[in-house]
Amino acid sequence: MEILIVEDEALNATRLQRMLQEINPDIRIPGVCESITETVDWIRSHPLPDLVLMDIRLADGLSFEIFEQVEIGCPVIFTTAYDEYAIRAFKVNSIDYLMKPIVQEDLSAALRKFESLRQQKVVSEPVKDILRYLEKKETIYRSRFLIPYKDGYRTVSAADVEFVVYDYGITHLALSDKTTVTVLQTMDELEEQLDPAQFFRANRQYIIHINSIEGIHNYFNGKLKVKLRTSPQSEVIISKEKARLFKNWLDR
Numbered sequence: 001m002e003i004l005i006v007e008d009e010a011l012n013a014t015r016l017q018r019m020l021q022e023i024n025p026d027i028r029i030p031g032v033c034e035s036i037t038e039t040v041d042w043i044r045s046h047p048l049p050d051l052v053l054m055d056i057r058l059a060d061g062l063s064f065e066i067f068e069q070v071e072i073g074c075p076v077i078f079t080t081a082y083d084e085y086a087i088r089a090f091k092v093n094s095i096d097y098l099m100k101p102i103v104q105e106d107l108s109a110a111l112r113k114f115e116s117l118r119q120q121k122v123v124s125e126p127v128k129d130i131l132r133y134l135e136k137k138e139t140i141y142r143s144r145f146l147i148p149y150k151d152g153y154r155t156v157s158a159a160d161v162e163f164v165v166y167d168y169g170i171t172h173l174a175l176s177d178k179t180t181v182t183v184l185q186t187m188d189e190l191e192e193q194l195d196p197a198q199f200f201r202a203n204r205q206y207i208i209h210i211n212s213i214e215g216i217h218n219y220f221n222g223k224l225k226v227k228l229r230t231s232p233q234s235e236v237i238i239s240k241e242k243a244r245l246f247k248n249w250l251d252r
Contacts, residue, residue, distance in 0.1 A: 001027050001111075002049035004042070006066075007079070008034045008059040012100070016053060016079075019104045023111060035060045035241050036069075043070045051114055056080045057191070057201075060241040075117075077110050100188060141195040145173065147181050156181060158198075162212035162230045164190055166205050174212075178230055200249050202226065206236045210250070 003020060007013040013032050020027045030049055033039040035058050043066075054076050056063050066072070077096045096110040145156045162174045166187050172180045185193070191201045201207050214229040222240035238246050 001051065002030050003027055004049040004052045005029060005032045006034075006039050006052060006054040006058070006063065007032065008055065008057075010034075012055070012079075012102075016102065016107075019102070019107055022104065023108045034058070036063065036065050037241070039063075039066050040069045043072065048072070048074045050074060050118075051111075052076045054078055059239065061245050075114060077114070142190075142193040145181075145183055147183070158194060161194075161199075162209050163228060163236075164194075164199075164207035165234075174230060176230065196249075200246060202236045202238050202242070202246070208236060216250075 001024070005013055005016055007016065013034075017029055017032070020029065030046065031042050033042050037060060039054075039058075051074060052072065054063050054066075056078055057080075063078075077098060079098045079100055079102055096113060098106050098110060141158075143158050145158070146153050147156050156173065156175065160176045162176055164187065165172050165174060171183050171185060171187060171190065173183055174180050183190075187201070187204065187207065190207060191199075194207065198210055199207050200210070208226065208228065212228050212230060213226055215227040217225045217227070219225040219237060222243060224238040224243050224246060226236040226238060228234045228236065
């Protein structure tokens with residue numbers, strides 16, 4: 001079996017490869033793609049694999065865009081942080097969804113399901129229909145955080161979050177009053193929970209609120225450098241791959 005991996009987190013991609021080899025040493029990984037552009041180029045220049053393991057959020061946008069540019073005629077298993085209700089709605093299909101962080105038991109079960117459907121020659125529901133459903137489904141984004149405070153708790157409004165920063169293994173919320181609080185959520189979880197119309201995942205370390213941006217400057221090799229209002233000493237670098245997505249996010 002040949003499985004193409006589409007994943008922009010190097011550690012996640014390596015972990016997936018290791019788990020696949022442990023499940024079945026005969027599985028071959030013909031490629032690992034990190035972005036929409038790279039995936040489209042790979043599919044155009046290689047024979048289709050038997051299966052694709054694909055993250056929904058990539059460095060240069062949502063993987064929905066891949067299906068608008070090329071035809072993928074093989075089954076796809078998505079790795080995603082979408083809520084479990086959307087996932088359950090499609091458990092009956094040959095396309096499966098694995099919640100991050102992926103555990104080997106779930107990956108193994110998804111591969112067994114794929115093998116069973118392949119042997120039965122069951123035709124799955126078109127990928128595009130499922131993607132459009134996920135893209136259009138109503139999402140309720142986080143509006144506040146419950147934060148431990150003294151002997152009790154206090155709430156922090158998501159609207160008061162200037163940016164989120166991941167530092168030394170800890171996730172912090174930088175607030176408009178120039179204070180910071182620590183939260184238990186990971187950056188990937190907060191990227192899914194915060195309203196994408198207001199927050200942008202600039203890189204692995206920063207999620208920034210649109211109102212926190214003080215200035216945007218061109219940087220070398222097509223990158224962008226963003227200065228933050230409440231933390232002027234912080235310069236957030238946006239990669240060349242994400243620069244176009246960032247500009248589109250601002251120009252709405």
